[in-house]
Amino acid sequence: MLLTDFDYDLPEELIAQTPAEKRDHSRLMVLNRQEQSIGHEHFFNIKSLLKPGDTLVFNNTRVIPARLIGHRAETGGKVEVFLLRRLNGNRWETLVKPGKKARIGDCIKFGDELTCTIKEHTDFGGRVVEFFYKGIWEEILDRLGQTPLPPYIHEKLKDKERYQTVYAKENGSAAAPTAGLHFTKELLQELKDRGVNLEFITLHVGLGTFRPVNEKNIEDHVMHTEYFHIDEQTAQRITAAKKRGSRIIAVGTTSIRTLESAAFEDGTLPAKSGETGIFIYPGYKFKIVDGIITNFHLPKSTLIMLISAFAGREFVLKAYNIAVQERYRFFSFGDAMLIL
Incomplete structure (x- = not known):
């Protein structure tokens, strides 16, 4: 596949320079793969879109002053x-x-x-x-050290904790797992009260996540490896949830890459630590992930390729074009997308 297959036009003014005033008040685009439908919500209403028994998997890495x-x-x-x-x-x-x-x-x-x-x-x-x-x-x-904000953010961050998730725990990332920035502690509790399972794994975000693709043919791109960890009890709970038919919903592309790196073909998830250089693009068969919460990603990035592998390239680019028309906010401090 060609790199140009994952390009789209984005007006610069739609690149979010500051986070939403309240974490969970960002907008939420909702994609249904089966119906090929696209809806619009606010993030705090995500609880109405999830079912009791669903398992959300978060990346609990913490950004260091890198x-x-x-x-x-x-x-x-x-x-x-x-x-x-x-x-x-x-x-x-x-x-x-x-x-x-x-x-x-x-x-x-x-x-x-x-x-x-x-x-x-x-x-x-x-x-x-x-x-x-x-x-x-x-x-x-x-x-x-200084908190490393992405190069497309030109505004100074008033509160450096806004570039950390509220559940950030394990020091080691050079960038935030930004899909998780929309969650508040109150929203996490509401999800638990609704019967949604919350699980935490670790991938320290490094060069592999944000390194640009320079090859014309994307299959020639080589990912840089990043460290991940899944503990025994977490692996057992996620495996049990998968076996009983519950949806495994990854919060962010780093959670997807961790789960898919570790999972066996039958969807069983072992406890595992190590390095992953997994590169997911269209044609990839997902082993364990059933849904995704993610932000809107850079054109021609490995991240938009990953989302295209899950939801289909044409459907994803259609959604991105609608997001531009509807003036969604893009990238790290931008709005979110739920794909089921």
């Missing part, structure tokens, strides 16, 4: 180090800007309490760096 601004020890030149994932100890996989000047052995200083040395190149143009510091890493990072 953007560090420092200076070269030798020249004083400004350098940005963007943390992607921890490899072991104090070694991290990163993106360094400007990259051309980031040579092996270079030392970068972030004030008096933190430095790093570039150790090696990565196969995607990044760098492996080793950090040196005295004290507690998390506290130092919280002081010196």
